[in-house]
Amino acid sequence: MTTYSTYRPSAAPGRPQTPPSETPEVDLLRWPDVARVPGGPVRAAVAGRLLRSVARRLGLRVELPGGRLLVPAPEQAPTLRLHRPRDFHRRIGADGLIGFGESYQAGDWDSPDLVALLTALAASPGTLVPPRLQGLRRWHAQRPPLAELGTQANTRRNIQRHYDLSNDLFALFLDPTMTYSAALFPPGGDGAAEPARAGWDDLVPAQHRKIDRLLDLAGVGPGSRVLEIGTGWGELALRAAGRGADVVTLTLSEEQRRLAERRIAEAGHARRVDVRLCDYRTAQGSYDAVVSVEMIEAVGRAYWPAYFATLDRVLAPGGRAALQAITMPHERMLASSGTYTWILKYIFPGGQIPSVEGLAQAAAGHTGLRLTHRDAFGPHYAQTLRLWRERFTERADEVAALGFDHVFHRMWELYLAYSEAGFRTGYLDVQHLLFTREERPR
Known part of the structure; x- marks a missing residue:
């Protein structure tokens, strides 16, 4: 079945219309299963x-x-x-x-x-x-289409369907760091587990707080050789280079690579950061640290062993792998695994939200890596998503001016709200996970 989760915008913009009972006719070619x-x-x-x-x-x-x-x-x-x-x-x-x-x-x-x-x-x-x-x-x-499974042949297309939409689109609702993952806000008062309610101006320092905590977990410092799996738009690589590390960062998105390279050059770190258009399975080299932020969700459960085998292969002795991962309870992960969902069809083809247990088992069953530390901060993602959703809604006219129609606008509105609800209920969580190699007796 043909789907159009990430169509190329047309030249003629169309403003999202409300109320929905008055929405214009749905484009049958772009949205066949919405139009019918x-x-x-x-x-x-x-x-x-x-x-x-x-x-x-x-x-x-x-x-x-x-x-x-x-x-x-x-x-x-x-x-x-x-x-x-x-x-x-x-x-x-x-x-x-x-x-x-x-x-x-x-x-x-x-x-x-x-x-x-x-x-x-x-x-x-x-x-x-x-x-x-x-x-x-x-x-x-429904079962996921074979064309969307996380094989090396399919993965680039899956990634491009989301991340190559338009850098300008993401810039409309992301903060100036262009960080598209959970931020880490200051804690609420009186020792509350919930973060303090945040405003838009709090997002940049919260993103830096998150990145710095992950780099600390991985032990990144002056002279560290770092592999990043999933470049985003380059902010983590910039922060690592600012610590004096040498970074190789991998992406399958041409749009992301182009903007990340520009941002890195403008910051004066082009000699320290190498942005490669590369599948994680073909990574080469030896690194003191591997870091990856919300990329494991795109791998697919069947390919977790290959993912951790890559980490095990490229980590130098004593190396550390620090991941930021969206997670769900293990039983829910098992129940939903292999089921085709609206999010997979329209937002993240080929993905699978893992459980912590599932990732730990995949690492231990196929490599010498073991999960040795974890920190959960799901309520912070609900805050992050709220800020993105509010920004996206406020800038609806600008989204339309980029050529995205009312169906796309409602699709992303639902995606952001759906994700926020998942973190508000605890159905979804986000974790910092540290994997280190099990020391074998001499």
């Missing part, structure tokens, strides 16, 4: 009954056209506002949670507080489908 409403009245009827059950169980307010309520609910409850119930039910009935996402892209539903609604749904993802229907999921759930 599937058939299947029986499945749609089942989806309607399921929605009623979920709304009642979770206390959701489901508003139908004309202001009617699906089930009684208070005004302050998380709200799902249906504009086209028939289309919504047909999409859910045909494609489950993928249909839920496509229905939002199409404008079939909306919410006055999207994060609150998604947080309510994410709080108990394993119970949305009643137990008597759980056994049918394996017949209903």
Whole structure:
């Protein structure tokens, strides 16, 4: 099936329109599965009954056209506002949670507080489908396309579909460091685990705090030989070079490489940093430290052994590998592994959110590396995503001026809100993980 998770913007920009009931027609060539409403009245009827059950169980307010309520609910409850119930039910009935996402892209539903609604749904993802229907999921759930599996042949295309969208697009909602990963904010008062509520101006120092903690974990200092797997737009390499390290950094995104090289040259570190367009499996050299920020999620579970084998191969004796990884509970990871989701179809093809246990097992089972330290800071990612989402929403006109249509805008709006909800509930976490080689007896 052809999908268009990251189309090339057209020359003619189109401003995202609200409310969604008034959205312009969806482009069939760019968004075939959003433009078409599937058939299947029986499945749609089942989806309607399921929605009623979920709304009642979770206390959701489901508003139908004309202001009617699906089930009684208070005004302050998380709200799902249906504009086209028939289309919504047909999409859910045909494609489950993928249909839920496509229905939002199409404008079939909306919410006055999207994060609150998604947080309510994410709080108990394993119970949305009643137990008597759980056994049918394996017949209903889609499998990832072979063309999106994390093979060396596919990975560059998967990465380019997200990161080669447009440097200008990412610059609209990222802070000036162009860091596209969780920041680390100061702690809240009175020893609270939650970070203090942050504003936009807090994001740059929070990103530097995160990067510096990871570099400290890896032992990066003057003269260190560093391999970075996943360049981003170069900020970590810049911070490492600023410590006097020599850095080789790998990316599969031509757009990222171009901007990272420019930023590195402008900072005067071109002689210390080598940006290579290279798959992690073909990395060469010997390094005192390997660092990687939120890249393991793109590898795919079947390829974790190859990933850790690469780390083991390039680490010099006594070397340290420090990763920043988005994680989920191990049982949820096992349950979702191999299932095609809306995020995989439209945002991150070929990916898999790992569990800490899964990564530790992959390293220990195929290499001499062992997980020796971990720090979790999931609530900080919720803060980071909130700031990105607010910025993205505020700059909707500029997104449209780049040529991205209303379907793309709603897709990214849902992606950022969905991710924020995952971290708010603890369904997702983000961790700093240190792997060191097990010392063998002489």
